[in-house]
Amino acid sequence: MFFKSSKINEFRLWGLLLTMFGMGLMILGTAGIVFWGQSGKIIAGIGLAIGLIFMLGSLAIYFIAGMLSTSAVQLECPECHKLTKMLGKTDRCMFCKTILTLDPAKANITAEQLEEQKAATQAAK
Ligand SMILES: [Zn+2]
Numbered sequence: 001m002f003f004k005s006s007k008i009n010e011f012r013l014w015g016l017l018l019t020m021f022g023m024g025l026m027i028l029g030t031a032g033i034v035f036w037g038q039s040g041k042i043i044a045g046i047g048l049a050i051g052l053i054f055m056l057g058s059l060a061i062y063f064i065a066g067m068l069s070t071s072a073v074q075l076e077c078p079e080c081h082k083l084t085k086m087l088g089k090t091d092r093c094m095f096c097k098t099i100l101t102l103d104p105a106k107a108n109i110t111a112e113q114l115e116e117q118k119a120a121t122q123a124a125k
Helices: 007-070 111-124
Strands: 073-076 083-086 090-092 099-101
Touching: 007 083, 083 090
Parallel strands: none
Antiparallel strands: 073 083, 090 099
16 A cells, blocks of 8 residues: 555545546647647547546446445544444554454464453543
């Protein structure tokens, strides 16, 4: 993952970046006609075509993100106690970026220790 963010948020970010990039290319391509006249039309055509591909790519990313989020596990973040979604075995909280895992082997404390900690913090309150 490129950003320290949850997977769903990252998918959304990439979708947004691709849309912006595609729109930028399409605008630049159209601006080419204004600046270079007749010869700019080729640049405009290329810009529009590539821009359209990027827009379609972002659409695909949004679609995949939508499909993935339906299968995402919804859980309460142990750090900030907000309802978050996670993809796969490990992911980050959408709000506080805490790394969450469903895999006991990857967690550095056991479930029993976690229960003990919970009991300890509850007793402290
Ligand atoms: Zn959190």
